[in-house]
Amino acid sequence: SQQGEEDPQALSIQEGENATMNCSYKTSINNLQWYRQNSGRGLVHLILIRSNEREKHSGRLRVTLDTSKKSSSLLITASRAADTASYFCVTIRRGSTLGRLYFGRGTQLTVWP
Amino acid sequence: EAQVTQNPRYLITVTGKKLTVTCSQNMNHEYMSWYRQDPGLGLRQIYYSMNVEVTDKGDVPEGYKVSRKEKRNFPLILESPSPNQTSLYFCASSLERGGDSSYEQYFGPGTRLTVT
Numbered sequence: 001s002q003q004g005e006e007d008p009q010a011l012s013i014q015e016g017e018n019a020t021m022n023c024s025y026k027t028s029i030n031n032l033q034w035y036r037q038n039s040g041r042g043l044v045h046l047i048l049i050r051s052n053e054r055e056k057h058s059g060r061l062r063v064t065l066d067t068s069k070k071s072s073s074l075l076i077t078a079s080r081a082a083d084t085a086s087y088f089c090v091t092i093r094r095g096s097t098l099g100r101l102y103f104g105r106g107t108q109l110t111v112w113p
Numbered sequence: 114e115a116q117v118t119q120n121p122r123y124l125i126t127v128t129g130k131k132l133t134v135t136c137s138q139n140m141n142h143e144y145m146s147w148y149r150q151d152p153g154l155g156l157r158q159i160y161y162s163m164n165v166e167v168t169d170k171g172d173v174p175e176g177y178k179v180s181r182k183e184k185r186n187f188p189l190i191l192e193s194p195s196p197n198q199t200s201l202y203f204c205a206s207s208l209e210r211g212g213d214s215s216y217e218q219y220f221g222p223g224t225r226l227t228v229t
Contacts, residue, residue, distance in 0.1 A: 031215060042117075042203060042220035043156075088155065092216060099144060099163050099209075100171065101216060105155035 004032075004089040004104030012110045019076040021107040023089030024069075032065060033090045034074050037106070043088065046074075079111045115140045117221035119204050125227045126194060134189045134224050136204030144209040144216065145187040146171070147179065149200040150223075156203065162187055163209060194228040201225050 007022045031050045035043040049056045062075040086106040117138045146161035158171030162181040178190040205218040
């Protein structure tokens with residue numbers, strides 16, 4: 001069963017604008033990760049945030065985690081056409097069998113030049 | 114170059130004809146996993162392996178088998194494929210960090226399977 005649910009399902013913006021995607025999940029987690037997938041290709045790991053962290057940065061990416069609301073957000077600043085892709089949040093539930101990973105359905109981001 | 118490879122990349126087959134999709138990684142990763150991706154459903158975990166000779170079911174294991182006889186290889190076997198197994202399949206691996214459990218995964222390029 002899906003654990004994370006991304007919102008919105010699709011997002012369309014102009015180059016230079018910021019893109020924000022949200023992820024909600026149902027149970028307590030060990031960590032939450034964000035991945036990017038260019039059309040039909042393998043996923044690429046972007047960033048990981050642990051359950052005891054609230055915010056993390058990596059280049060133009062900013063991830064926040066609110067465990068009380070069971071939600072995370074991914075912010076891409078100054079977006080580029082090359083950021084066009086699907087973005088997935090992935091969780092590892094706390095206390096679950098190690099190795100079980102749960103993917104959301106993804107947000108499709110389109111950045112127009 | 115560190116990578117996960119899958120073969121074949123594309124496969125069209127008929128119902129009931131056994132097939133194997135291979136997956137190999139050259140990063141000495143303990144953890145490997147198989148996923149299928151279907152429109153509107155995201156990625157769902159089929160099987161995963163924490164190490165050699167250790168495999169466990171994911172969300173959708175029915176109709177699939179795996180084996181982990183060597184650390185670098187994790188083949189996915191469909192003994193009797195059916196049309197509902199038409200999908201895009203991904204293999205992934207990660208350096209399992211024990212109690213750290215970060216599971217940052219490296220994905221293969223995908224195998225597009227069509228079962229008619």
